Amino acid sequence: MAPFQAGNTPQLDIFIRGLKSHPLEASTETLVSLLKRRQISGSRPCAIAAVHILRQVVAKAPYRDVDGLIAKIQQTGQRLVHAQPHELAVGNIVRRVLGLIREEMQEDRTEFGGDSVSDLQTLCPEKEKETKEHVVGLPVLSRAPTLGGWSHQSAPFSIMNLLSPDQGSGAGSPMGRSGTSTPMLHGQNLSINNLKSEVLDGIDEITDELEQVDDQIAGYADIQIHPTDYILVHELDSTTERFLLRASRERRFTVFIAQGKSTTSKAGDATPSLFQKKLNSAGVKTINISNTGLAAYMTKVDKVILSVRGVTADGGAVAESGATAIAQAARAFGKPVVVLMGMYKLSPESTPDPRSLVEWGEPESFVNFSKGNMVNTVEVEVPLTEFVAPGLVDTYISNIGVHTQDHLPSLIVDHYNEQDSDFVLTIPA
Known part of the structure; x- marks a missing residue:
């Protein structure tokens, strides 16, 4: 594993610095290429890259209304997911x-109050005549509109009508009959600019969340790890490191480090030697074990901690290769399995085919086919990741709390809009 870096990966840092000076389309193509070549890899770096490019889409892309902005985000999102489909983040x-x-x-719609035609008509006379009343903050109407006067019959009069491009002018629009000297286009631009500003602020909050997620998860370490505990961890990363180091401030415990053979280096991971030195200097004893010898140590283990790449809506976890064997051994010995995840790793989707989430590597790193007759007769599958079934995980620790599998649906409702949960982001082959 690559040495742990407190900041971002070099390629990610270069990409972020170049966003302001490069056109949006060029920046998007650059990110797609970096994701395909895995020069930006790992859940957190990929999430950071995605949130930065989407911020540029909101700030720079041309669009006239909300639907146009949503379409731009969806189009860019499809390209990013297609470039790296195994990173749920x-x-x-x-x-x-x-x-x-x-x-x-x-x-914005709520600020304008009632948004139906009947709501508007209650504020107007039965007969069309001059009026100086202001209708829930909208421009003054010189004549009362009738149902026949709407550009879309029975269409609700709401913020969506204001942002719709066909409502900007014309006799078919109530604003086309407005007695005010302010054109509809000005109000439309004002609404779009306000929306853009609010969305950019929200994206900045997501960026702050990604920067603080490891420290927030580590805040729950003291209630999960007790003195003299034996903790088994797998495939060390920055989240696991900070979690254990936070617990070591007040606790003295032992850590078993299960290491499997890996073909990739993930940005943000800690080498076992460096990680062990940090724990040892904090008074924590560390022991390296092999995945093949788990059963011999599982009887002493009090808790298994897994840091994962993603969590599906049903509670399944995408983790590094070898995690399933650890989780199965823990279940056989009655040991709890704890998953560490930032909320950005929780997906609103469940998959009917777990193998579709598995990333496969090159077999040459494990089996040398340069000699022998097996090369044309044997197919070797090398999974870089595995899907840990929901029933093998007991507890999920995120940056906002400690959860069980039954609590995940409510978290999804809090963080995702139902209209987007089922949106297909992948591009058909």
Whole structure:
């Protein structure tokens, strides 16, 4: 594993610095290429890259209304997910941004009060005549509109009508008959600019969440790890490191480090030697064990901690290769399995085919086919990741709390809009 870095990966840092000076389309193509070549890899770096490019879409892309902005985000999101379909965090970030837009749109609609035709007509005389009344903050109407005067019959008069491009002018629109000197286009631009500002603020909050997620998860370490505990961890990363180091401030415990053979280096991971030095200097004893010798140690283990790439809606976890064997051994010996996850890793989707979430590596790193007759007769599958079934996980610790599997649906409702949860982000082959 690659040495742990407190900041982002070099390629990610270069990409972020170049966003302001490069056109949007060029920046998007660059990110797609980096994701395909895995020069930006790992859940958190991919999520950070996705949120930065989507911020540029909101700030720079041309669009006239909310539907146009949503379409731009969806199009860019599809390209990013297609470039790296095994990182659930990318699709999660796209859905989070879509949810922000819909939330701000709904709040704008609420500010205008009632949004139906009948609501508007109650404020107007039965006969068409001159009036100087202001209708719930809208421009003054010189004549009362009738149902026949709407550009869309029976269409609700709401913020969506204000943002619709065909409502800007014309006799078919109530604003086309307005007695005010302010054109509809000005109000439309004002609403779009306000929406853009609010969405950008929301994206900045997601960025702050990604920067603080490891420290927030580590805040729950003291209630999970007790003195003299034996903790088994797998495939060390920055989240696991900070979690254990936070617990070591007040606790003295032993850590078993299960290491499997890996073919990839993930940005943000800690090498076992460096990680062990940090724990040892904090008074924590560490012991390296092999995945093949788990049963011999599982009887002493008090808790298994897994850091994962993603969590599906049903509670399944996408983790590094070898995690399933650890979780199954823990279940056989009655040991609890705890998953560490930022909320950006929780996906609103469940998959009917777990193998579709598995990332496969090159067999040459494990089996040398340069000699022998097996090369044309044997197919070797090398999974870099595995799907840990929901029934093998007991507890999920996120940056907002400690959860059980039954609590995950409510978290999904809080973080995603229902309209985007089932949105297909992948591009058909």
